[in-house]
Amino acid sequence: xxxxxxxxxxxxxxxxxxxxxxxxxxxxxxxxxxxxxxxxxxxxxxxxxxxxxxxxxxxxxxxxxxxxxxxxxxxxxxxxxxxxxxxxxxxxxxxxxxxxxxxxxxxxxxxxxxxxxxxxxxxxxxxxxxxxxxxxxxxxxxxxxxxxxxxxxxxxxxxxxxxxxxxxxxxxxxxxxxxxxxxxxxxxxxxxxxxxxxxxxxxxxxxxxxxxxxxxxxxxxxxxxxxxxxxxxxxxxxxxxxxxxxxxxxxxxxxxxxxxxxxxxxxxxxxxxxxxxxxxxxxxxxxxxxxxxxxxxxxxxxxxxxxxxxxxxxxxxxxxxxxxxxxxxxxxxxxxxxxx
Amino acid sequence: xxxxxxxxxxxxxxxxxxxxxxxxxxxxxxxxxxxxxxxxxxxxxxxxxxxxxxxxxxxxxxxxxxxxxxxxxxxxxxxxxxxxxxxxxxxxxxxxxxxxxxxxxxxxxxxxxxxxxxxxxxxxxxxxxxxxxxxxxxxxxxxxxxxxxxxxxxxxxxxxxxxxxxxxxxxxxxxxxxxxxxxxxxxxxxxxxxxxxxxxxxxxxxxxxxxxxxxxxxxxxxxxxxxxxxxxxxxxxxxxxxxxxxxxxxxxxxxxxxxxxxxxxxxxxxxxxxxxxxxxxxxxxxxxxxxxxxxxxxxxxxxxxxxxxxxxxxxxxxxxxxxxxxxxxxxxxxxxxxxxxxxxxxxxxxxxxxxxxxxxxxxxxxxxxxxxxxxxxxxxxxxxxxxxxxxxxxxxxxxxxxxxxxxxxxxxxxxxxxxxxxxxxxxxxxxxxxxxxxxxxxxxxxxxxxxxxxxxxxxxxxxxxxxxxxxxxxxxxxxxxxxxxxxxxxxxxxxxxxxxxxx
Numbered sequence: 001x002x003x004x005x006x007x008x009x010x011x012x013x014x015x016x017x018x019x020x021x022x023x024x025x026x027x028x029x030x031x032x033x034x035x036x037x038x039x040x041x042x043x044x045x046x047x048x049x050x051x052x053x054x055x056x057x058x059x060x061x062x063x064x065x066x067x068x069x070x071x072x073x074x075x076x077x078x079x080x081x082x083x084x085x086x087x088x089x090x091x092x093x094x095x096x097x098x099x100x101x102x103x104x105x106x107x108x109x110x111x112x113x114x115x116x117x118x119x120x121x122x123x124x125x126x127x128x129x130x131x132x133x134x135x136x137x138x139x140x141x142x143x144x145x146x147x148x149x150x151x152x153x154x155x156x157x158x159x160x161x162x163x164x165x166x167x168x169x170x171x172x173x174x175x176x177x178x179x180x181x182x183x184x185x186x187x188x189x190x191x192x193x194x195x196x197x198x199x200x201x202x203x204x205x206x207x208x209x210x211x212x213x214x215x216x217x218x219x220x221x222x223x224x225x226x227x228x229x230x231x232x233x234x235x236x237x238x239x240x241x242x243x244x245x246x247x248x249x250x251x252x253x254x255x256x257x258x259x260x261x262x263x264x265x266x267x268x269x270x271x272x273x274x275x276x277x278x279x280x281x282x283x284x285x286x287x288x289x290x291x292x293x294x295x296x297x298x299x300x301x302x303x304x305x306x307x308x309x310x311x312x313x314x315x316x317x318x319x320x321x322x323x324x325x326x327x328x329x330x331x332x333x334x335x336x337x338x339x340x
Numbered sequence: 341x342x343x344x345x346x347x348x349x350x351x352x353x354x355x356x357x358x359x360x361x362x363x364x365x366x367x368x369x370x371x372x373x374x375x376x377x378x379x380x381x382x383x384x385x386x387x388x389x390x391x392x393x394x395x396x397x398x399x400x401x402x403x404x405x406x407x408x409x410x411x412x413x414x415x416x417x418x419x420x421x422x423x424x425x426x427x428x429x430x431x432x433x434x435x436x437x438x439x440x441x442x443x444x445x446x447x448x449x450x451x452x453x454x455x456x457x458x459x460x461x462x463x464x465x466x467x468x469x470x471x472x473x474x475x476x477x478x479x480x481x482x483x484x485x486x487x488x489x490x491x492x493x494x495x496x497x498x499x500x501x502x503x504x505x506x507x508x509x510x511x512x513x514x515x516x517x518x519x520x521x522x523x524x525x526x527x528x529x530x531x532x533x534x535x536x537x538x539x540x541x542x543x544x545x546x547x548x549x550x551x552x553x554x555x556x557x558x559x560x561x562x563x564x565x566x567x568x569x570x571x572x573x574x575x576x577x578x579x580x581x582x583x584x585x586x587x588x589x590x591x592x593x594x595x596x597x598x599x600x601x602x603x604x605x606x607x608x609x610x611x612x613x614x615x616x617x618x619x620x621x622x623x624x625x626x627x628x629x630x631x632x633x634x635x636x637x638x639x640x641x642x643x644x645x646x647x648x649x650x651x652x653x654x655x656x657x658x659x660x661x662x663x664x665x666x667x668x669x670x671x672x673x674x675x676x677x678x679x680x681x682x683x684x685x686x687x688x689x690x691x692x693x694x695x696x697x698x699x700x701x702x703x704x705x706x707x708x709x710x711x712x713x714x715x716x717x718x719x720x721x722x723x724x725x726x727x728x729x730x731x732x733x734x735x736x737x738x739x740x741x742x743x744x745x746x747x748x749x750x751x752x753x754x755x756x757x758x759x760x761x762x763x764x765x766x767x768x769x770x771x772x773x774x775x776x777x778x779x780x781x782x783x784x785x786x787x788x789x790x791x792x793x794x795x796x797x798x799x800x801x802x803x804x805x806x807x808x809x810x811x812x813x814x815x816x817x818x819x820x821x822x823x824x825x826x827x828x829x830x831x832x833x834x835x836x837x838x839x840x841x842x843x
Binding site for chain 1: 418419422432433434435436437438439443447448449450452455456457485
C-alpha cells in the first residue's frame with residue numbers, strides 16, 4: 001500500500017525515462033521507416049528519398065495547422081478538460097478569414113479579427129463548461145455542431161467555400177502566409193506555430209497558468225483548497241485553445257487559398273491523438289507541450305506518407321488504430337508511474 | 341507544559357449546531373492554549389466532527405462564537421480558515437501528485453510577474469519549514485513518488501509555511517504504519533517547539549497520552565471537560581469521561597440461538613484485516629464492534645465477495661464463491677454502509693428496487709411478471725411497515741429509515757439466510773431505529789443468522805448475542821453479551837488498550 005522510501009527503483013526510473021523520451025524514439029523510428037521505404041513510384045515524394053529537402057518542407061507546410069493547435073490543446077488536457085469543437089472553430093475561423101480577405105480587409109486587421117473570433121469561440125466553450133457546469137464532452141459537442149453550422153451559413157448557397165470568383169478576388173497575401181518561403185524555405189504559418197509552441201512551453205514550465213493547469217488536472221480539490229481559481233484557469237485555457245484553433249484556420253485557408261467550412265472536420269480527433277501520443281494523461285495532470293508538438297510531426301509524416309502508400313479511404317481506420325495504440329500505451333505508462 | 345506564559349489562541353463559547361431533530365453540538369465552550377497539542381476525544385456521534393467542521397468553515401454554527409488570537413473568527417470555507425491562521429489536515433490527501441514537492445508547498449501562493457512565476461522568499465521559507473520538520477524529503481522530488489505519510493507531511497509543511505499557527509489533524513494516523521506514526525509524532529513535536537498549536541483528533545487513546553498536552557472530552561454534543569492530560573488518571577478515567585455512566589443496556593437474551601454453525605470464516609486477510617477468524621450460528625445475531633477504520637466494513641465486504649481476500653469462508657459447509665453474485669446465490673445478503681450510493685437505486689421506485697437481487701424469482705423465460713413484482717412490493721411494504729403512500733414512490737423521496745427498510749426488503753427478497761448489516765441504523769431516526777431492531781430480531785427468531793457491523797455501542801449491546809471486538813484489522817476478543825458486560829473493558833479493547841485481559 002505505502003512505500004517506505006522515496007528511492008526510485010531502477011524499474012520506476014526506466015518507466016519515467018520511457019515516459020519522458022519515448023516520443024523522440026518514435027519520431028526517429030518513423031523517419032527511418034519512411035526514408036528506407038521504397039517510395040519511388042509516388043509522385044508526391046521526390047524520387048528516392050523521404051529525407052529530401054522538398055519533402056520535408058512540404059510536410060512541415062501542411063502540418064502548420066495541427067502544430068499550432070497541439071500546445072494549447074495539451075495544456076487544456078493537462079487540466080483534465082477537453083475541447084471537441086476545435087475542428088469546427090478552425091473551419092469557422094477559416095471562413096471568416098477568407099471573407100474578410102475577399103472583402104478587402106488588409107492582412108493585419110483580418111488576421112487579428114480572426115484570432116479574436118477564435119478567442120470568442122473559446123470563451124463560449126469556457127462559459128458552457130465553467131459557468132453552466134456542462135460536462136466538457138457534451139458542451140463542446142454542442143459547440144462543435146453550432147460553430148460548424150455558423151460556418152456553413154456564412155458561405156453562400158450553392159457554393160462550397162469562400163474563394164476567388166468573378167467579382168471578388170482573394171488577394172495575393174492570403175496565400176503567402178501559408179506558402180511563401182520566409183525563413184529556411186518555410187512559410188510564416190509554420191514559424192507562427194513554432195513561436196506559439198515555444199511560448200506555451202515557457203507558460204507550462206514557468207507560468208502560473210501552466211502550474212495551475214497541472215494542479216487542476218492532478219487534484220482539483222487540492223487546487224481549490226489552495227485558493228486556486230480553477231474555473232478561471234479552465235476558462236483561460238479554453239480561450240487559448242480557441243485562439244489557436246483560429247490560427248490553425250488561418251493557416252489552413254491560406255494554404256488552400258479558400259475558406260472551406262468543412263476544412264477543420266475531424267481535427268478534434270487528430271488533436272486528441274497527437275496529445276495522447278505525446279504522453280499526456282487523459283485524466284489530466286500529466287503532459288508536455290513539446291512532446292505533443294513532436295507527436296503532431298509524427299502524425300503528419302505518417303498521414304502524408306500514408307497518402308502515398310495506403311489508399312485514402314484506409315486513413316481514418318489507421319488514425320483510429322493509432323489512437324487506440326496511443327491510448328493504451330498512455331494508460332500503461334501513466335498507471336505504472338503512479339502506483340508506487 | 342511548554343512556555344512559562346500561556347496564552348489562548350483559539351476559543352469557542354456557547355457553540356451550538358442544530359440539525360433537524362438533533363443537536364449535534366450543544367453549547368460547547370473551551371479554550372486552547374498556544375503551542376500545545378490539544379486533543380479532542382469522544383465516542384462516535386459525540387460531536388467531534390461537527391465541531392471540527394465549524395472550526396474549518398465547512399459548517400456554520402447555529403449559535404455561539406469562535407475567536408482566534410483574540411479576534412472574532414467566522415470562516416466560510418477552508419480557505420477562509422487558512423487566512424485566519426487555521427489550517428486543516430483532512431483525512432483524504434490534498435496534494436497534487438503530478439507536481440514536485442516544492443511546487444506543492446507553494447501552490448496557490450506563488451508570486452508572479454505578468455503571469456510568470458518568480459522566485460520569492462516564500463520558496464525559501466517552504467524549504468526551510470520542510471527541512472525543519474522532515475529533512476529526509478527532497479523538495480525537487482515528484483510527489484507521486486512519496487508515500488502516504490510523506491504526502492501528509494508535505495501538507496503539514498505547507499500549512500506551517502503558509503503562516504498557519506493552528507493546525508487541525510483529524511485522525512491523521514488512520515492510514516499510517518507504526519513507523520510512519522512515530523515519524524508523524526516527531527513532526528508534530530517539532531511543530532509544537534515552533535509555537536504551532538495542533539488540534540489532534542483521534543480514537544486511539546494511546547496516541548493521545550503519548551502526544552497530547554491538554555484534552556477536551558465531548559459526549560452527546562456536550563462539553564464534558566478540558567484539562568491537562570497530566571491530570572488525567574490513565575485510560576480508564578478518559579474512557580469514563582467519554583461514556584459517562586449512562587450506557588443504555590436493553591439486551592434480553594433470546595432463546596433461539598441454535599448450535600449449528602452456519603458460517604465459518606478462517607484467516608480472513610486483506611490489506612487491512614489480519615487473520616480474522618470467527619463463526620456465526622443459526623438464529624444468532626453477532627455484532628462486530630470497533631472504531632472507524634478497525635475493519636468492520638472490510639469483513640462484511642469480504643464475506644459478501646465484494647472485495648478480494650485471503651482465507652476461507654464456508655457457509656453451510658460449502659465454500660462461498662468470491663463474487664456478490666455467488667454470495668447471493670448461496671444465501672448471503674449485504675445491507676451496505678452507504679445506503680444511498682450502494683444500497684438503493686434511488687432513481688427507481690420501491691416496487692422496482694425490491695426484486696433486483698433476485699429477478700429470476702419473479703421471472704419466467706427471462707421476462708418478469710409485473711403482477712408478482714407488485715405483490716412482492718405490497719407484501720414487504722406491509723411486513724416491514726414501510727411508511728409510503730404508494731409502492732410507486734421513488735426511493736430518494738423516502739426518509740432514511742424507510743429507505744433502509746427497502747434495502748432490507750431487497751435482501752429478504754433474495755431469500756438470504758445470512759444477513760450482513762453494515763451500520764444498519766446510520767442516519768435513521770429513533771423511531772425507525774427500534775423498528776429496524778425489531779425486524780432484525782424477528783429475522784433471527786426465524787432461524788436466520790445476522791451479523792451487525794456497527795460503531796455504535798448501544799446498538800451492538802442492544803441486540804447482539806455475541807460481540808466481536810475489532811481494533812486495527814485484528815479481531816481482538818469475543819465476548820458474550822449479557823447484563824454484566826463490562827463496557828469500559830470493551831472501550832479499552834477497541835481503542836487499542838494493550839493491557840486487556842485475554843479471555
